[in-house]
Each structure stands twice: as structure tokens, then as C-alpha cells.
Amino acid sequence: MRAKKLHWTTLAIFILLLGGSRVSQAFDFGGLLEDLAKPKAEPEKQEAPASAPPAEPAKKEQDGGLIGLGESLGLIDKKSGDLLKSGVSTVKAFQPIGYEEEKAIGGSLAVQVFNRFGGPYKNEALTRYVNLVGQAVADVSDRPDIEYHFAILNTEHPNAFATPGGYVFVSVGLLKLLRNEAELAGVLGHEIAHITHKHALKTIQRGQALKGLTSLTLTAMNKDMGLFDKVIDEVSEILFTRGLDKDLEYEADKFGTEYAFRMGYNADGLKNFIKVLGQSHKGESSIFSSTHPSPGDRLGHLAGESGRYKGHVLYPVLTKRYKSETQGRL
Amino acid sequence: MAMKRLLVIVTLMLSILALPAAALAETLYVKKSGTKLQSEASASSKVVETLASGTAVEVVKKSGRFYQVTAAGGKKGWIFKFKLTAKAPSGGGGGGSLLDALGGQQMAAKESASGSSIRGLSPISEQHAKSKGISKESINAVKAMEEFKVSAQEVDAFLKAGKLGEYAQ
Numbered sequence: 001m002r003a004k005k006l007h008w009t010t011l012a013i014f015i016l017l018l019g020g021s022r023v024s025q026a027f028d029f030g031g032l033l034e035d036l037a038k039p040k041a042e043p044e045k046q047e048a049p050a051s052a053p054p055a056e057p058a059k060k061e062q063d064g065g066l067i068g069l070g071e072s073l074g075l076i077d078k079k080s081g082d083l084l085k086s087g088v089s090t091v092k093a094f095q096p097i098g099y100e101e102e103k104a105i106g107g108s109l110a111v112q113v114f115n116r117f118g119g120p121y122k123n124e125a126l127t128r129y130v131n132l133v134g135q136a137v138a139d140v141s142d143r144p145d146i147e148y149h150f151a152i153l154n155t156e157h158p159n160a161f162a163t164p165g166g167y168v169f170v171s172v173g174l175l176k177l178l179r180n181e182a183e184l185a186g187v188l189g190h191e192i193a194h195i196t197h198k199h200a201l202k203t204i205q206r207g208q209a210l211k212g213l214t215s216l217t218l219t220a221m222n223k224d225m226g227l228f229d230k231v232i233d234e235v236s237e238i239l240f241t242r243g244l245d246k247d248l249e250y251e252a253d254k255f256g257t258e259y260a261f262r263m264g265y266n267a268d269g270l271k272n273f274i275k276v277l278g279q280s281h282k283g284e285s286s287i288f289s290s291t292h293p294s295p296g297d298r299l300g301h302l303a304g305e306s307g308r309y310k311g312h313v314l315y316p317v318l319t320k321r322y323k324s325e326t327q328g329r330l
Numbered sequence: 331m332a333m334k335r336l337l338v339i340v341t342l343m344l345s346i347l348a349l350p351a352a353a354l355a356e357t358l359y360v361k362k363s364g365t366k367l368q369s370e371a372s373a374s375s376k377v378v379e380t381l382a383s384g385t386a387v388e389v390v391k392k393s394g395r396f397y398q399v400t401a402a403g404g405k406k407g408w409i410f411k412f413k414l415t416a417k418a419p420s421g422g423g424g425g426g427s428l429l430d431a432l433g434g435q436q437m438a439a440k441e442s443a444s445g446s447s448i449r450g451l452s453p454i455s456e457q458h459a460k461s462k463g464i465s466k467e468s469i470n471a472v473k474a475m476e477e478f479k480v481s482a483q484e485v486d487a488f489l490k491a492g493k494l495g496e497y498a499q
Contacts, residue, residue, distance in 0.1 A: 100452075103452055104452035104454050104455050105455075107451045107452050107455035107472060108452075108454075108455040108458045108459065110455075110472045110475070111451075111455060111456075111458075111459045111464055111468045111469055111471075111472050112459075112464070112468075114467075114468040114471040114472065115459075115464045115465065115468040119467060119468065119471060120471040120474065120475070127478060128478075128480060131478060131480045132480050132484065132485060132488045135480050135485050136485055136488065136489055136494065136495060139362065139413075139485065139495075140412040140413070140495070142415070144361050144362040144413075145361060145362050145363070145383050147449070147476075149475045149476050149478065150475075150478075151471070151475040151478075167472070167475070181492070218452075218454065221454060222454055225454075225457070225458070225461070228454060228458060229458065229461075232458060262412040263412075263489075263494055263495050264489075264493070264494040264495050264497075264498030265494065315498065316492065316493060316494070318492055321491075321492060
């Protein structure tokens with residue numbers, strides 16, 4: 001009897017052990033998930049209800065459940081119940097903005113970037129270099145399957161921007177502050193992360209311009225240019241004046257660092273550039289100072305991040321190549 | 331007798347636990363079309379095949395920054411691990427939602443198909459810029475930015491020269 005009991009106990013322990021090990025093995029993708037899960041910032045989770053399709057059971061319970069219960073108990077009249085139900089479905093059913101719409105929004109904002117921030121810096125060799133670094137980093141991002149375009153802005157202010165749909169900008173002033181290719185990869189990685197994580201789109205979806213709508217389609221915007229105008233006005237105010245939520249900037253810093261590391265650069269590139277920006281008087285004239293958290297706060301959030309990247313200090317920063325690619329072109 | 335049986339059970343348990351991870355058929359997906367499947371865990375090795383975005387591969391072995399995989403059709407080779415994602419393509423099924431919840435990579439093959447067909451500045455963007463009185467130069471600058479291309483071969487040569495990506499040592 002005792003031996004039998006012992007067998008069952010051993011079997012139970014085994015099942016627990018097996019279960020645990022299988023779960024951990026099943027989710028171990030050689031660091032792929034581990035690498036990604038760690039930098040994930042909270043906002044992504046908070047925004048899930050707005051961008052992700054609602055889970056059916058939850059919808060059913062909310063639509064029919066509590067409101068229906070309120071109606072049947074006489075706490076809510078039928079009309080209010082219907083209004084509440086439609087409100088719930090409007091909030092929950094907002095369709096994520098599609099790529100075509102994203103590109104239209106991003107293209108309009110890209111035109112504004114050139115219009116507001118010095119226009120294009122015309123140097124083909126330098127543009128090619130920035131495109132090569134940017135494309136390499138985008139290729140190992142979480143969204144490598146869209147086209148990315150990189151341009152240099154003709155302004156001495158150290159600025160960088162990303163607009164939805166794959167448009168990335170760095171200013172000539174910023175390139176002058178950088179000391180090596182790893183720093184450039186980190187800066188471009190930060191901008192690419194805004195696109196891969198659809199930060200601007202998520203901000204638009206939460207904004208006033210789309211209030212009460214369930215989707216944003218190109219057909220609807222073509223029919224109503226006023227709607228498109230409202231969306232662009234709202235998002236340009238955020239990107240160029242007020243700035244995105246701080247948490248989204250911290251998230252872009254983390255993923256920018258991650259992408260540069262994946263490409264094989266020393267993972268401290270972005271961190272080191274933020275330090276330089278913080279120390280430079282030029283930093284004050286940068287769009288970063290008005291639209292981003294302070295360099296101190298950004299460094300605080302990044303502190304410890306590079307510790308996650310084993311052996312990254314041995315990875316190249318490519319100072320020599322950066323100097324030779326930019327010499328006489330800035 | 332009881333002890334002997336217990337010993338057999340424990341041995342059986344330990345041998346199951348010691349099974350290699352590869353035996354558990356881990357499926358990953360190619361992130362971007364043109365991803366190289368190579369004969370060795372080296373970027374300089376022979377290209378066995380180029381894979382399309384969303385292609386499922388079974389991981390056989392892991393070695394540094396490369397994974398040995400078996401692709402659909404049975405071809406075996408090595409892929410630079412950051413060209414793979416745990417997230418299944420849209421509509422492809424296979425545990426995507428659970429991995430999403432765990433913070434898996436966010437990309438879908440569906441987007442790739444639409445992404446490649448949508449090119450150039452959208453007419454609505456141009457119309458909007460004109461209505462706002464934005465100069466033609468700024469509109470043309472975006473068009474020039476979109477037309478500026480670097481090929482996959484150029485990127486590859488650039489990585490090789492800098493010992494980056496799959497060429498990193």
C-alpha cells in the first residue's frame with residue numbers, strides 16, 4: 001500500500017517536472033522570445049484592447065452580460081442599454097489601421113518633415129551609407145517585410161524622425177554629433193522601433209480625430225478629406241511639437257538597442273549618443289529636447305539594458321568606417 | 331520488488347526529461363522574403379535555397395547566431411537566427427496568439443504581400459500637401475527618398491565588410 005502511494009507521489013512529481021520543463025522548452029526559441037519579451041514596455045499591453053481584435057467570449061459577456069443584466073433588472077432602460085452596447089462595440093471593434101492607410105499617413109508626415117526641418121541634404125554617397133546602415137538594422141527588426149526609406153535633413157539641429165509606413169530621417173547636425181557607426185545604428189534602430197511598434201498609429205487610434213469611428217480606411221479618407229486633414233494635423237502636432245508618450249520613447253530606446261545588437265553592433269551605441277546629446281549645447285536646439293524625455297531619464301531607463309547582451313562590448317563600433325564614410329560629406 | 335519498480339519508473343522519467351529540445355519540433359517562421367538557407371552555420375557558405383516570408387521551418391539545432399532548420403520540402407540548412415520569428419503568419423495558425431501574449435515578434439506574412447505592392451507617395455498624401463500649400467520641393471523630396479534603393483546584395487557586401495549580421499564573429 002505504502003509502495004503504491006510512493007509510486008503515485010513519484011508519478012505526480014514527474015508530471016509536474018515534465019510539465020514545467022516542456023513549457024520552458026516550448027517557449028525557448030534560443031533567446032528570440034527572451035530577447036523580445038524583456039524589452040517590452042507596459043504601454044504595449046495597455047493598448048492591446050484598442051488595437052487587437054477583441055476576444056469573442058469577453059465581447060459576449062460585456063454586450064449581453066452586464067448591460068443585459070442591468071436591463072433585465074430595470075437598472076438601465078432599453079435605449080440606454082442599446083447605446084451602451086453600441087459604445088462598447090465601437091470601442092472594441094476599432095480595426096487596426098491597414099498598411100495602405102499607414103503609408104498615406106506616413107507619406108503626408110514625411111512631406112511635412114522635409115517642409116519643416118530643412119529639406120533634403122543632397123549627398124548621394126552619404127545617403128547611400130545611411131540607407132545601408134538603416135536597411136541592415138531594419139532587416140533584423142520585428143517588421144522587416146515593409147519598405148524602409150532613409151533620408152538626411154539639411155539642418156544643423158541634431159534631429160531624427162520616423163513617420164508611419166517606413167520613413168526615417170536623420171539630420172546632418174545629428175550625423176556630425178555621432179562618433180561611430182554603432183551610434184548611428186542605435187539612433188536608426190530607435191526610429192525603426194517607432195515604426196515596427198506602430199507608436200504613431202496607436203497614438204492616432206487613441207486620439208480625438210478618430211473618436212467614435214470603428215475604422216480608418218483610404219476610401220473613407222478619400223471621400224472626406226476633412227477626416228484625413230484632422231488625422232494629419234493631430235499626429236503632426238504630437239510628433240513635431242508635443243512628442244509621443246514617454247513610455248513609447250523608452251520602448252523605442254530599448255528596441256533600438258536590441259535591433260543594433262542583433263545586427264552585431266556594440267549595444268551601447270544609442271546609450272552613448274544620448275550621453276553626447278545631453279552634454280552638447282546643440283542638444284537644446286534639437287527636437288529631442290521638446291519631444292523626448294530628458295537624456296538623464298532615457299539613460300536611466302536604458303541602464304542595465306546592455307547587461308542583457310552577452311559579450312556585446314566585443315562587438316564593433318566601426319569608428320573608422322563611420323569617419324571615412326562621412327569625411328568631407330558633412 | 332516495490333523498490334525495483336520505483337527504480338524503473340524513475341529511470342524512465344529521467345530519460346524522457348533528458349530528451350533533446352530538437353525532438354520537440356520547434357517551429358519558427360521566415361520574417362522576410364529572400365532569406366538565405368545555407369549549407370553551414372556561416373554566412374560565407376553555399377546558399378541551399380532562398381525562402382519566402384512566412385515559410386515555416388523546424389529547428390534542428392542551435393549554434394551561436396545560426397539555427398539549423400528543416401524547411402518545407404525537407405531541405406535542411408542554416409539560417410541567421412534574427413531572420414526568424416516565433417510568430418506564425420496571419421491565418422497560418424499555430425500558436426500565434428499565445429506567443430503574442432508572451433511578447434512574441436509582431437510581423438505577419440500578410441503584410442509582406444501588401445507591402446510589396448504599395449509603392450510611391452499616396453495620391454491622398456500629395457493632395458493633402460498641396461491643399462496645405464506645402465512646396466513641390468518637399469513632395470518631390472519624399473518621392474526621391476522612396477526611389478532611392480539599396481539592393482540586398484549591397485547590404486550583404488556592406489555587412490561582410492563590417493563583419494556584421496550573419497558575418498559577425
